Amino acid sequence: MILRRLSLLVVFAVIVLAGCTLTRGSSVVIGTPRPPVDPATVKLYTELPAHYVKIALLSADSRNDFASQQNLTNAAIDRLKREAAKVGANGILLNGIGNYQIGSSGVIVANPGSPIGTAVMSTRTGKEATGIAIYVSEP
Numbered sequence: 001m002i003l004r005r006l007s008l009l010v011v012f013a014v015i016v017l018a019g020c021t022l023t024r025g026s027s028v029v030i031g032t033p034r035p036p037v038d039p040a041t042v043k044l045y046t047e048l049p050a051h052y053v054k055i056a057l058l059s060a061d062s063r064n065d066f067a068s069q070q071n072l073t074n075a076a077i078d079r080l081k082r083e084a085a086k087v088g089a090n091g092i093l094l095n096g097i098g099n100y101q102i103g104s105s106g107v108i109v110a111n112p113g114s115p116i117g118t119a120v121m122s123t124r125t126g127k128e129a130t131g132i133a134i135y136v137s138e139p
Contacts, residue, residue, distance in 0.1 A: 021067050023079040025060040027087055027133060034088025034135060042081040043091045049136045056087045056133040063102055063126030072127040073097060080129050089133035097129045 031054045060083060062075035076097065084092050106121035 021062050021064040021075045023062045023075050025079040025083040027056040027058050027083045029056045031055045037085045039081040039085040042084045045091050045093050052134040052136045055089045058083050058131045058133050061126055061128040076127045076129040084133040087133050091134045091136045092131040093134055095130040100126050100128055102126055
């Protein structure tokens with residue numbers, strides 16, 4: 001009975017943790033910061049716009065053992081936008097998005113009455129993104 005409850009607790013913990021994507025971000029100011037803006041208004045650029053000024057260098061990463069690669073990418077980009085918004089940028093010149101490994105993890109569930117358990121292992125990966133926070137002005 002205790003082993004069954006422990007197994008259910010482990011399964012519950014895995015489900016709860018599956019929804020938690022961890023993100024980190026940072027910025028290094030290289031220009032003149034502006035008042036903060038709403039992150040939803042920050043646009044991504046892959047090519048330089050005609051009129052802009054550089055504000056900061058940005059980096060962000062996201063990780064979650066159970067999230068899809070697309071969800072990790074979205075979380076890293078969202079974090080970049082939040083970092084850019086803090087320094088008043090209305091755009092990000094995206095430098096790149098890549099993968100990184102952070103190890104492996106697993107869960108072992110004991111089978112009552114048997115010396116053999118069930119193990120589930122996964123490689124822990126994350127996404128990282130870098131860019132330049134810019135302020136784009138109209139000509």
